[in-house]
Each structure stands twice: as C-alpha cells, then as structure tokens.
Amino acid sequence: MSTYNEIQCPACSGKIIIDTKLLLSGGNFSCTTMSCNASVSLSNSSYHVANSAMDEFDKIKTAAQLS
Amino acid sequence: MVDKNNKLVSMAHQFSGLPIKELIAAPLVAAAKANNMMAMTQTNFIMENCFNNSIKGDKEIFSPIMIGMTITRSVLNKDGTPAKSIETDFEIPLLSIIPLNSLAVDEVNVSFEMEVKSSFERRSTKNSENTIADKIKSSTTMSEITGSVAASDKSNDSSTFKKSNSAKYEISTHAGQIPLPGGLLTVLKMYDQAMSPIQLKDNQ
Numbered sequence A: 001m002s003t004y005n006e007i008q009c010p011a012c013s014g015k016i017i018i019d020t021k022l023l024l025s026g027g028n029f030s031c032t033t034m035s036c037n038a039s040v041s042l043s044n045s046s047y048h049v050a051n052s053a054m055d056e057f058d059k060i061k062t063a064a065q066l067s
Numbered sequence B: 001m002v003d004k005n006n007k008l009v010s011m012a013h014q015f016s017g018l019p020i021k022e023l024i025a026a027p028l029v030a031a032a033k034a035n036n037m038m039a040m041t042q043t044n045f046i047m048e049n050c051f052n053n054s055i056k057g058d059k060e061i062f063s064p065i066m067i068g069m070t071i072t073r074s075v076l077n078k079d080g081t082p083a084k085s086i087e088t089d090f091e092i093p094l095l096s097i098i099p100l101n102s103l104a105v106d107e108v109n110v111s112f113e114m115e116v117k118s119s120f121e122r123r124s125t126k127n128s129e130n131t132i133a134d135k136i137k138s139s140t141t142m143s144e145i146t147g148s149v150a151a152s153d154k155s156n157d158s159s160t161f162k163k164s165n166s167a168k169y170e171i172s173t174h175a176g177q178i179p180l181p182g183g184l185l186t187v188l189k190m191y192d193q194a195m196s197p198i199q200l201k202d203n204q
Helices: A022-023 A043-067 B011-017 B022-049 B182-194
Strands: A005-006 A014-020 A040-041 B050-054 B059-064 B066-076 B081-095 B100-126 B132-141 B146-149 B157-178
Touching: A005 B182, A014 A022, A014 A040, A022 A040, A022 A043, A040 A043, A043 B022, A043 B066, B022 B050, B022 B100, B022 B157
Parallel strands: none
Antiparallel strands: A005 A014, A040 B066, B050 B059, B066 B081, B100 B157, B132 B146
C-alpha cells in the first residue's frame, strides 16, 4: 500500500512527492519542477504530532487488513 | 430422487429448494458492510486526529491541525557560486501528509455450482436353469427305439440404480484501493493551494 503523498510546492506551485515514513525519519523531499530546487522537511517541533497521527493511521490500516 | 416409476429425477425439482437469493445476496451485503465500516473508521480517524474541534456559539467548527515544515532553497551568487541556502518555515495541514487511501472491497465473486447426476438402469435377465433329461431305450427283435429328451431354462433378475449429487459454493473477495472521495480531494486541494504565500500589494 502506498505511503506517498503529494503536496504543492510553496515556491513554484509544482508537485512535491512525500513519503510520510521517510519524512518522519528526517528525510527531505525536492520539488519535481526542474528549475525550482526547493526541498521540504518536517520541522522538529511538529514531529510528535505527525508521528502519533501516523501511528494511529497504521493501527486502523492494520485492523482493516486483518478483518 | 427416483420416483416410483423408476424415472430419472426432475432437475427443476432439485434446484427449487435452493436459497439462491441468500447465496448471492449474503456475500454482497457482507462486502457492503465491510466497506461501510472501513469508510467510517477512516472518517473517524480524520476527524479525530487531523482536526481540532471547537464550538462557537451553536456551531461546531473543525479547524485543521497544522504541522510545521521547512523549505530550503538554493541560492547562487551573482558570479554563479553557491551562496548560503535560504530556509523558510511554513505550515501545512497534517491531513496533507497522511497517506489516506480508501481501502475497500472492490470485487466480489460469487460462483455456485451444483451438479445433480441421476441415472437409472434396470437390467432384467431371467436365468433359471432347469434341466430335464431322460433316455428311452426299447428294443425288440424287430426294432429298436432310442430317444432322449432334454430341456433347459435359465433366468436371472437384477436391477441397478445410480445417483450422485455435488454442490460447490465459492466466494472470492478482493480488497483494494479505490480513489479518494471527491469531497476529500477538494479539501486537500484547497489546503494545498492555501500553502502558497500571498503577495501583499501596496494598498493592502
């Protein structure tokens, strides 16, 4: 199952493909627009909020697959 | 079932007692219920984990939980040499980074096979054996009579009945990802667009 998400680049309005698991482990994701060169990462202050939401999401996903 | 006259079974009669409606409807209803449960679970997750709930007057307002992100942009000096990158903080809704997908039962196959075989065979052969043999011999000086009598009778009676039934009921379901609902996509797109900064003009 895909863990990829797409957000809009704040710099050029292009696409930034984000793997949430990698984002939570400190990964950077670059804009897909060649000339943009922007990359995004998660702020340390938001790690806890994002991580606990992903944990909850993983739980319901696992429960759905088991049922 | 073979009737009294030993005729073959009526196929229509064999299928008349089958709960065809239940056999077909039950798996479909189960799949629909499973889909409903999964959709409700995902909706509850979104509302509980990705939104803050507040009440203003008589209205319940859900505002998205925002997370901080940092965007890093490379900068080049006038002479083309790399300068120090610029980092800018911005916020996006938590909902934007959760890999939501609508997991649902997207295919249900119900196949039902029933086979009723019936054959009736009656073999009737009489085979009774009865043998009579006798010999006569009579002779005088003038004549001689010789005779023999024999009779044979065989009979054999046998009947054979064959019957077989078989039934096979197979349900296969497949759960896969279906596209996100249009409403949720619209909300995500709206948040995406709100991410871009607004350039203030002189009179603003």
